[in-house]
Amino acid sequence: MILTVTLNAALDLTYRVPHLVPHASHRVREVTERPGGKGLNVARVLGALGFSTTVTGFVGGETGRVLRALLAANAEAEAEAEAEKEGAEGPAGGGTPRVTDALVQVAGRTRRTVGVVDETTGDTTQLNEPGPHITPEEWDGFLTFYRELLGRGPAAVALCGSLPPGVPVGAYATLVREARTARIPVLLDTSGEPLRRGLAARPDIVKPNAEELAGITGTAEPLRAARAAQRRGAHAVAASLGADGMLLVAQDGAWSAAVPERLAGNPTGAGDSAVAGLLSGLAEDLPWPDRLARAVALSAATVRSPVAGEFDEATYAQLLPSVRVRKAETP
Amino acid sequence: MILTVTLNAALDLTYRVPHLVPHASHRVREVTERPGGKGLNVARVLGALGFSTTVTGFVGGETGRVLRALLAANAEAEAEAEAEKEGAEGPAGGGTPRVTDALVQVAGRTRRTVGVVDETTGDTTQLNEPGPHITPEEWDGFLTFYRELLGRGPAAVALCGSLPPGVPVGAYATLVREARTARIPVLLDTSGEPLRRGLAARPDIVKPNAEELAGITGTAEPLRAARAAQRRGAHAVAASLGADGMLLVAQDGAWSAAVPERLAGNPTGAGDSAVAGLLSGLAEDLPWPDRLARAVALSAATVRSPVAGEFDEATYAQLLPSVRVRKAETP
Numbered sequence: 001m002i003l004t005v006t007l008n009a010a011l012d013l014t015y016r017v018p019h020l021v022p023h024a025s026h027r028v029r030e031v032t033e034r035p036g037g038k039g040l041n042v043a044r045v046l047g048a049l050g051f052s053t054t055v056t057g058f059v060g061g062e063t064g065r066v067l068r069a070l071l072a073a074n075a076e077a078e079a080e081a082e083a084e085k086e087g088a089e090g091p092a093g094g095g096t097p098r099v100t101d102a103l104v105q106v107a108g109r110t111r112r113t114v115g116v117v118d119e120t121t122g123d124t125t126q127l128n129e130p131g132p133h134i135t136p137e138e139w140d141g142f143l144t145f146y147r148e149l150l151g152r153g154p155a156a157v158a159l160c161g162s163l164p165p166g167v168p169v170g171a172y173a174t175l176v177r178e179a180r181t182a183r184i185p186v187l188l189d190t191s192g193e194p195l196r197r198g199l200a201a202r203p204d205i206v207k208p209n210a211e212e213l214a215g216i217t218g219t220a221e222p223l224r225a226a227r228a229a230q231r232r233g234a235h236a237v238a239a240s241l242g243a244d245g246m247l248l249v250a251q252d253g254a255w256s257a258a259v260p261e262r263l264a265g266n267p268t269g270a271g272d273s274a275v276a277g278l279l280s281g282l283a284e285d286l287p288w289p290d291r292l293a294r295a296v297a298l299s300a301a302t303v304r305s306p307v308a309g310e311f312d313e314a315t316y317a318q319l320l321p322s323v324r325v326r327k328a329e330t331p
Numbered sequence: 332m333i334l335t336v337t338l339n340a341a342l343d344l345t346y347r348v349p350h351l352v353p354h355a356s357h358r359v360r361e362v363t364e365r366p367g368g369k370g371l372n373v374a375r376v377l378g379a380l381g382f383s384t385t386v387t388g389f390v391g392g393e394t395g396r397v398l399r400a401l402l403a404a405n406a407e408a409e410a411e412a413e414a415e416k417e418g419a420e421g422p423a424g425g426g427t428p429r430v431t432d433a434l435v436q437v438a439g440r441t442r443r444t445v446g447v448v449d450e451t452t453g454d455t456t457q458l459n460e461p462g463p464h465i466t467p468e469e470w471d472g473f474l475t476f477y478r479e480l481l482g483r484g485p486a487a488v489a490l491c492g493s494l495p496p497g498v499p500v501g502a503y504a505t506l507v508r509e510a511r512t513a514r515i516p517v518l519l520d521t522s523g524e525p526l527r528r529g530l531a532a533r534p535d536i537v538k539p540n541a542e543e544l545a546g547i548t549g550t551a552e553p554l555r556a557a558r559a560a561q562r563r564g565a566h567a568v569a570a571s572l573g574a575d576g577m578l579l580v581a582q583d584g585a586w587s588a589a590v591p592e593r594l595a596g597n598p599t600g601a602g603d604s605a606v607a608g609l610l611s612g613l614a615e616d617l618p619w620p621d622r623l624a625r626a627v628a629l630s631a632a633t634v635r636s637p638v639a640g641e642f643d644e645a646t647y648a649q650l651l652p653s654v655r656v657r658k659a660e661t662p
Contacts, residue, residue, distance in 0.1 A: 015445075015458055022351050022449065025457035062393045114346075114445060116458065118353065126356035127346055127447065 001100075002046055002283055003154040003184075004039035005146070005175065006057035008131040008164045009103065010113045011067045012036030014308060019120040029119075034309075035067045035074070036113055038160035038189060038272050045276035045298065045311055047078060047098030051283065054100040056149060058142065058164060060132050061109025071101050102149060104142050108132020111164075115268065115308065124268060124308065131164025139167055146175065150182040155283035158187045158275055159203075163194055172198035185282050188234075189275050191215065199233040205282070206234040207275055213239050222247050223254065223328055236288070238278055238295065240271050246299070247328060248292045254328035255289055257296045259319055269309030273298040293323040332431075333377055333614055334485040334515075335370035336477070336506065337388035339462040339495040340434065341444045342398045343367030345639060350451040360450075365640075366398045366405070367444055369491035369520060369603050376607035376629065376642055378409060378429030382614065387433045387480060389473065389495065391463050392440025402432050433480060435473050439463020442495075446599065446639065455599060455639070462495025470498055477506065481513040486614035489518045489606055490534075494525055503529035516613050519565075520606050522546065530564040536613070537565040538606055544570050553578050554585065554659055567619070569609055569626065571602050577630070578659060579623045585659035586620055588627045590650055600640030604629040624654040 016030040035044075043053040059067060078098055111129035118125070134142075150157070157179045159172050168174075172194050179186035180202065188195065188203040191212040199206060199216070206229060214220045217228040226237040226249040236250040245258025274295040281291025301316035302309065347361040366375075374384040390398060409429055442460035449456070465473075481488070488510045490503050499505075503525050510517035511533065519526065519534040522543040530537060530547070537560060545551045548559040557568040557580040567581040576589025605626040612622025632647035633640065 015460070017458065020353050020456075022353065022456050023452070023454040026459065028458055028460045031460050062397050066393050112344075114458070121354070123354040125351075125353050127348065127359055127445070128357065129346070129359045129362050 001152065001154050002043075002051055002053045002156050002158070002279055003149055004043045004046075004053055004055050004158045004160060006037035006039030006055065006160055007134075007167055007171065008111065008162045009035070009037035009040060009057045009059055009064075009067060010111050010128070010131075011063045011070075012113050012115065012309075014115045014117060016117045016119055020116055020118045020123075020125055033066065033070065035071050038275070039158060040071075041269055041272035041309060042158055042160060042276045042279065043099045044074070045273050045302075046280060048311065048313065049276065049280055050098075051280060052098050052100070054102045054149065054152075054154065056102040056104065056142075056146065058106045058108075058132065058134060058138070059103040059110050060106040063112055064103075064105070064110035067110055068101060068103065071099060075099050075101075102145075104138075104145055106132060106134060106138045108134065108164075117308070122266075124266065131162070134164050134166035136166075139171070143174070143178075147178060147182075150179060150184055154184055156185045156187065156279050158189065158279055159198070160189045160272075160275065162190065169193050170197045173201040176201035176203045187275065187279055187282065189271070196232075199229060202233045202235065204234075205236045205238055205278060207238045207240065207271070207278065209240045209271060210242070213237075223249070226254075238274070238292070240274050240299065242267070245296050246274060246292060248288060249328070250288050253288065255292055255325050256328045257289075257292045257323050257325040259296060259300045260322050260324065263300055263303045265303035265305070266308045267303050269311075270299040270302045272309070273302040273311050289325040293320060293325055296323045332483065332485050333374075333382055333384045333487050333489070333610055334480055335374045335377075335384055335386050335489045335491060337368035337370030337386065337491055338465075338498055338502065339442065339493045340366070340368035340371060340388045340390055340395075340398060341442050341459070341462075342394045342401075343444050343446065343640075345446045345448060347448045347450055351447055351449045351454075351456055364397065364401060366402050369606070370489060371402075372600055372603035372640060373489055373491060373607045373610065374430045375405070376604050376633075377611060379642065379644065380607065380611055381429075382611055383429050383431070385431045385433045385480065385483075385485065387435065387473075387477065389437045389439075389463065389465060389469070390434040390441050391437040394443055395434075395436070395441035398441055399432060399434065402430060406430050406432075433476075435469075435476055437463060437465060437469045439465065439495075448639070453597075455597065462493070465495050465497035467497075470502070474505070474509075478509060478513075481510060481515055485515055487516045487518065487610050489520065489610055490529070491520045491603075491606065493521065500524050501528045504532040507532035507534045518606065518610055518613065520602070527563075530560060533564045533566065535565075536567045536569055536609060538569045538571065538602070538609065540571045540602060541573070544568075554580070557585075569605070569623070571605055571630065573598070576627050577605065577623060579619060580659070581619050584619065586623055586656050587659045588620075588623045588654055588656040590627060590631045591653050591655065594631050594634045596634035596636070597639045598634050600642075601630040601633045603640070604633040604642050620656040624651060624656055627654045
């Protein structure tokens with residue numbers, strides 16, 4: 001089992017409008033709702049790859065209720081599809097759900113995010129609500145439960161996304177230390193001060209994008225910046241470079257990887273798919289270049305998918321062998 | 332009691348963002364949620380004016396649950412404020428709620444609307460979800476309940492807003508006829524084909540804005556268009572002309588009214604406040620010029636209010652005596 005932590009989980013809404021014009025009124029043609037927040041997205045991709053995952057973090061209010069209901073419905077649909085694929089004739093809903101809900105209930109309300117897709121330009125405009133306020137007691141309760149989850153022996157832990165109000169800025173540093181004490185490999189995917197603090201706790205992997213990396217190191221050149229982040233504490237730094245693929249700096253080498261052709265599509269969720277690729281390779285103890293290839297192929301298959309944030313399995317299978325992994329040169 | 336009907340009720344969300352830029356990602360600084368849909372807005376204004384109202388229409392899903400909880404919380408807060416104002420020492424929550432929830436539960440989910448307020452420009456960009464699909468059985472059930480509500484003897488009925496999917500386009504014509512059969516004055520505030528059909532059922536008042544009026548009559552000149560709408564069946568036509576105030580064509584005369592100075596502010600909800608003004612005058616059987624003055628003053632007090640869709644009571648009290656009502660000349 002792989003554990004993903006999403007402290008600021010969200011109910012993701014996607015609105016399709018013919019054309020978004022500021023100050024105008026728009027009829028939304030289509031509304032989709034799904035569980036959101038980076039760790040939940042990562043878990044969905046891992047589930048599709050055949051890994052069982054447990055998701056934790058905070059959830060509350062009516063939006064939280066909808067989020068959990070959607071998670072349960074997805075798990076059921078997946079188990080049924082799986083049972084069908086295997087030709088099993090067991091009762092409907094049989095099979096093991098791939099994503100287990102271990103979210104922690106809080107008094108506040110789970111935030112919504114609204115992605116407004118402009119059908120004329122294809123662009124997405126994103127509106128992200130702030131998260132619920134977490135009390136010190138809720139945070140303490142979470143820490144206790146997190147230790148219990150680590151005790152269940154996950155193959156890896158991913159700590160993902162922003163912190164909701166009230167959670168201490170050093171939260172990820174605490175969660176990284178707990179995982180390391182329990183000898184469970186830990187990946188951190190966040191930005192700003194929570195990333196800076198988290199680095200000092202020596203996570204196994206951090207996965208910033210180029211902008212986040214420049215933000216904490218003050219260096220725009222990716223390889224130099226990745227090495228700087230590594231010196232601050234991370235064992236390995238996997239930096240996503242958008243259409244240019246990814247760069248990985250580990251203790252035994254540095255590599256860059258990309259798909260042969262630049263892809264057009266929607267980059268929503270590409271970073272979360274990359275995290276899922278890295279985690280799956282970490283859980284299977286693959287060599288770094290193989291982990292990187294998975295991350296890049298999954299990320300590209302997500303950009304190509306017609307549904308934002310989903311990845312296209314056939315595209316992934318086709319792209320994986322074509323990913324070019326090269327030793328990165330010290331600049 | 333005044334009855335307002337909102338077939339396509341909504342949970343209204345307001346998002347404040349520093350500046351809305353299409354294709355960018357935005358942190359929402361502040362989220363507010365409130366019961367929405369024209370008839371619910373009208374009821375809130377009537378409540379603030381001291382009229383007790385009953386609201387009906389369709390409600391469903393988690394968003395519907397939030398809407399009802401907000402309605403109940405507002406009613407409680409209002410009753411408490413009222414009890415305090417009267418110096419009553421009764422138990423908390425005493426007093427009569429001004430807005431009574433008579434919404435009808437359906438299987439579908441109440442829509443959301445998202446108003447994105449750009450704090451730099453002050454503009455609002457509106458995103459309106461489609462409503463829930465109403466089944467023929469749900470519509471029949473509503474009709475039966477509506478007749479029962481009419482049997483409770485409301486002083487007036489207001490039929491407000493768009494129709495959710497599944498409701499027959501002639502729905503308002505049916506509801507107007509039922510009210511007229513029960514000898515209850517009925518106001519219709521909608522647009523397009525539902526307005527066109529509703530007119531033929533001879534409502535006491537219709538309240539289109541200039542654009543809606545032009546849309547159904549093909550005439551851009553407001554007085555001419557209002558007379559055309561009257562010929563199509565309405566006993567009186569009250570047309571809102573934005574910053575130019577309102578125009579009213581009744582069987583015994585035509586008047587225009589405006590506040591002395593043009594107002595800067597947010598026009599959200601100004602039309603609903605105007606409907607509340609007309610209804611309150613209808614319920615008290617005031618002469619037309621007085622109804623019109625109330626509608627114009629309430630509308631202006633709503634534009635001036637710092638909170639979108641609310642009206643400022645002090646501004647209303649101050650503006651009401653200043654409204655200029657003039658006989659309108661036949662163009």
